[in-house]
Structures are given as C-alpha cells and as structure tokens.
Amino acid sequence: MTSSSVPSFSSLVHQISSLPIYDVAIKSALDLAPILSERLGLEVLLKREDTQSVFSFKCRGAYAKMHVLGASALQKGVVAASAGNHAQGVALAAQKMQVPATIVMPLITPEIKVNAVKRLGARVILHGDIYDQACDYALDYCQQHGQTFIHPYDDWDVIAGQGTIAKEILEQCTQPIDAIFVPVGGGGLIAGILAYVKALKPEIKIIAVEPENSACLDLALKHAAPTPLDHVGIFAEGVAVKEIGQKPWSLIHRHIDDILLVDTDEICAAVKDIYDETRSIVEPAGALAVAGIKKYLSQGSTNFSRVVAINCGANLNFDRLRHISERADIGENREALFAIKIPEKPGSFRHFITCIGKRGITEFNYRFADPSQAVIFVGIALRADSNDKDQFLAILDQHGFPYTDLSHNEVAKLHLRYMVGGKATLPHPEKLYRFQFPEVPGALAHFLHQFADNWNISLFHYRNHGAAFGRVLAGFTVPEHDLDRFQTFLSGLDFFHFNESDNDACRLFL
Numbered sequence: 001m002t003s004s005s006v007p008s009f010s011s012l013v014h015q016i017s018s019l020p021i022y023d024v025a026i027k028s029a030l031d032l033a034p035i036l037s038e039r040l041g042l043e044v045l046l047k048r049e050d051t052q053s054v055f056s057f058k059c060r061g062a063y064a065k066m067h068v069l070g071a072s073a074l075q076k077g078v079v080a081a082s083a084g085n086h087a088q089g090v091a092l093a094a095q096k097m098q099v100p101a102t103i104v105m106p107l108i109t110p111e112i113k114v115n116a117v118k119r120l121g122a123r124v125i126l127h128g129d130i131y132d133q134a135c136d137y138a139l140d141y142c143q144q145h146g147q148t149f150i151h152p153y154d155d156w157d158v159i160a161g162q163g164t165i166a167k168e169i170l171e172q173c174t175q176p177i178d179a180i181f182v183p184v185g186g187g188g189l190i191a192g193i194l195a196y197v198k199a200l201k202p203e204i205k206i207i208a209v210e211p212e213n214s215a216c217l218d219l220a221l222k223h224a225a226p227t228p229l230d231h232v233g234i235f236a237e238g239v240a241v242k243e244i245g246q247k248p249w250s251l252i253h254r255h256i257d258d259i260l261l262v263d264t265d266e267i268c269a270a271v272k273d274i275y276d277e278t279r280s281i282v283e284p285a286g287a288l289a290v291a292g293i294k295k296y297l298s299q300g301s302t303n304f305s306r307v308v309a310i311n312c313g314a315n316l317n318f319d320r321l322r323h324i325s326e327r328a329d330i331g332e333n334r335e336a337l338f339a340i341k342i343p344e345k346p347g348s349f350r351h352f353i354t355c356i357g358k359r360g361i362t363e364f365n366y367r368f369a370d371p372s373q374a375v376i377f378v379g380i381a382l383r384a385d386s387n388d389k390d391q392f393l394a395i396l397d398q399h400g401f402p403y404t405d406l407s408h409n410e411v412a413k414l415h416l417r418y419m420v421g422g423k424a425t426l427p428h429p430e431k432l433y434r435f436q437f438p439e440v441p442g443a444l445a446h447f448l449h450q451f452a453d454n455w456n457i458s459l460f461h462y463r464n465h466g467a468a469f470g471r472v473l474a475g476f477t478v479p480e481h482d483l484d485r486f487q488t489f490l491s492g493l494d495f496f497h498f499n500e501s502d503n504d505a506c507r508l509f510l
Helices: 009-018 034-040 058-067 071-076 085-097 111-119 131-145 156-172 188-200 216-223 246-255 264-278 284-298 318-331 348-356 388-398 410-414 443-449 480-491 504-509
Strands: 030-032 043-048 078-081 101-105 123-126 179-183 205-211 258-262 306-311 335-343 361-367 373-381 403-405 430-438 456-463 469-477 496-499
Touching: 009 156, 009 188, 030 156, 034 043, 034 264, 034 284, 043 156, 043 264, 043 284, 058 085, 058 156, 078 085, 078 131, 085 101, 085 111, 101 111, 101 131, 111 123, 156 188, 156 246, 179 188, 179 284, 188 205, 188 246, 205 216, 205 284, 216 246, 216 258, 258 264, 258 284, 264 284, 264 318, 284 306, 318 335, 318 410, 335 348, 335 388, 335 410, 348 373, 348 388, 348 443, 430 443, 430 456, 443 469
Parallel strands: 043 306, 078 101, 101 123, 179 205, 179 306, 205 258
Antiparallel strands: 030 043, 335 373, 335 403, 361 373, 361 456, 430 469, 430 496, 456 469
16 A cells, blocks of 8 residues: 555555454454443443453554565565564564564563563564664664564554454444544554544544543644654553654544543553453553543533443553552542641541541551641542542531642652651650551551550551551650550550561661
8 A cells, every 4th residue: 555645445444354364363352341331321342452462453553564565575574663562563463474573672661571572583672762762773774674664553554454443343243333432642543443434334433542641642633733742651651652643643633533631540440440340451551442431421421322442452561550559549539638637636546537437548647747736648438429529528627627639639649648757856755566457447447546645646657458457557655654554555455566666667767
C-alpha cells in the first residue's frame, strides 16, 4: 500500500479482510463484563487483546507489515524501536516468518521485557535513555544495513493489521453496538478500527481514550494538526507517545466521534475493575477503555445499551502493582484522604475514633509537632455507591474537627502519606513500640480504647493493607518514674507488642 496518500475505507477494509493474521495472532474473546454491566446499567464487552501470546495486539500490525514485504526485504531483516509491546509483536512476527529481527530498546527497559524479546529470537540493542533516542538509532541502523523499519503506528499496513480487531468484534457481536472505546497512543489502533467500523457500521461511535498526562490526540485536535507534547507522562507507558502519527491522524480527525481524558486514579480503578471481572491484570494502557466508559457515563446519561472496551495489553511490571492498588480505591471513590486537626492531649485519638464510628480506616499517620494541636493524616474507606464522603464530612463539622481534603492532592498521595515522621522535641523520653492485632472491623478503635489517657501518643502510623493482621508503630512519652506502670500496662494487652525504642532505623529517623 502506498504511504503518500490516504487510502480509501474500501481499500483498507479489503486489506483487513484478506490478512492471514491468524498465522501469528488469536481471535481474542469478546467477553461480557457482568459486574461492570450491572453497576453501570448497560452491557459492557471486553475485547481481550491482553490474551494474545505476547499479551498485546501489537503482533497484528507487525505481521501485517511484514506480510507485504518482498522476499528481498525479508531476507535482509527488519528493525524496530520499542520498550515493550511493539518489540514483542515484531519479534513474534519475525519468528513466525523466519525473518532476522533487530529491536532497539532504551537502556532503562526492564530486564523482563528485554528477555521476552530475546526469547522470541530477536537481536536486542540497548541504546538511549528514552524511546526517541532508541528510535533515532534504529532508523540510522536501517539505513546502514539496508533493513526495513517496522513503525509501531505510522504505517498503513500496520494500521490495517490493527484493524483486524474491529473485524472480529463485528463478527463476534451480532447485536447492535453503540460505541467502541479505544486506547490511543500513536493512533494506529484507533485508525484501523475507525476505518473498518465506519465503512461497515457507521452508526457505531468510536470514542478515543487517553491519559491526561500524555494526551497527544487531544492536543492535535485542539491545534487541528499533529503537535508534539511538551511532556509525556509514562504511567501508561503503552500509550506514552509525544505526537500522534501523521497517517492515523488523517483518518482520526475526520471520523472520530469523541475523546476522553482519564487520570491516574481512574486508570488504576479500571485495572481493578478488569481484575474483578477476569482475574487478569492488565497494564495501565490496557485499562484505558474501561476507564473511559466509566468517565463517559459519569458525565451524563446516554442512551447506550451496549459498548465495547479494547483491553489492549497486559505487559505490566510486577513492581507497579503496589502503586496501582493504592491508587485504585481513590479512583473508584472508595477511599478519601484527609489532614484533620485534633487537640494535642491524651485521649484525643480515642475521642476522634469514637466520633467517626465504625468506619474503615485505611491509613492513620501522626507525628508530634505542636503542643496545642495535632494534625493527623487519615485515609477513610468509602462506599462508592452512596454519599458516604458527605456523611463523613458532616461528622467532622459536627464535632469541630477542622480538615483538608487531600484525595486529589498528588504530593499527598505520592509522598506525604509515607513521610509523616521525623524527630520531635518532646517533654519526656519517647518509647517506640510495634503492635500487631487481628484486622477486623473496628480493630483500630479497639486498639486505641485499650490505652489509658496517662501517656501521650507522640507518633502513630497505621495502614490497612487488607492483610489478616493490623500493624501499628506508636510512640509514647513516658516519664522515668512511670516506666514500671507503663510496662505493666503493656503486659496486660491482648495482642502482640514489640519494643522498637533501640531499633537503629527508628533512632535515625524518628
């Protein structure tokens, strides 16, 4: 297919329909998401591209491009630049076609992805700190060695390969579809889907979804032309692209129906939604479409009855799960974070816990700083389907607890929740103890109620990880003459406690 002109829908549909894509890909399932469907009030179908052998749709476009190359070009080999999904897609397609493949990957690429490409038989060159540097090197390498560069999205043959997803969707769902929500990076996936769907079922809306911090299509639409982003957020690295592709843009800007931007918390919540439905964990880019559906519906009622979300990939680094898990509840409005002021005197913690009732507490951090007023960092579990947060705020107002809502404060979520600590000037020696108790509803309140008001709590750190046991690190200011009574009190507690006053880490930082 020529690259100098925009192909017609009919020519793209013909190419999509004739590609022998199943030499390398599977016809991924189109699964009903019953939990989401019930909650959102419409039928949500998940197109499971995360179940491809390389855990993303990228093998389709790579194979489509290589399928149209002549024997001479194939014999010389192919080159790609990628830090993840495209690299594995090209490597798999090259392996199937017995074609030499060289993949240039940034130096920071996780070892698990480098090894995955090597296992597929491709040669890996590590170069540059970012994708753009790796891409420039790969293009120079092609020139020097006379090999073919396989672009991840700005190529009509690659676009046709990704369009095979749309063909499958229309074959798999014989009932009317109102909209297909598509993750957007460079635009190859949505351009292929647009071409096929708008040619055969123009009434189906195609809705693009991008992360707020890497929204290159949204910027292009605002400027009416592809425009580079000043900064590209990499949380959803599978769609972290600086500028929309020229070829995809030529289709997208004329035929797209809508675009949505979602934030990190909304993406994390969608990862959890998909896990609840499938017991599979998609990467952030793979959850964009579900996040988009939820956002679209939250902005106002629609007459949609059936929508499709493209789960585009599941190449997730294991160490990112902690971050996703912590942000998911905020994204789903199941957790709120607050800075709350209470009097700095013995018994204040217990009084505060009593006032708020048997609410789930996800986090409770405090460090002595002011002799008259304490500021505590509190995480509260919420019921997403109610006005639970408003009720909690009413309780704070009723009891005169000044507060600041930190639920949408990035510094608080990324840093401060882990930094409440430091060394304080205290009136008496501080004793540090670590406690462990069964994690049941009301466990933290029960823990605090066992403490008399004789000793001021100078430090408190509690986080609910969903584990079987709750864990607390607490500091107490205990006068020397009261140490024996304090020890007797600890001995009578009905849960484990450990003296950490001489712990080197505590002495250095607390």
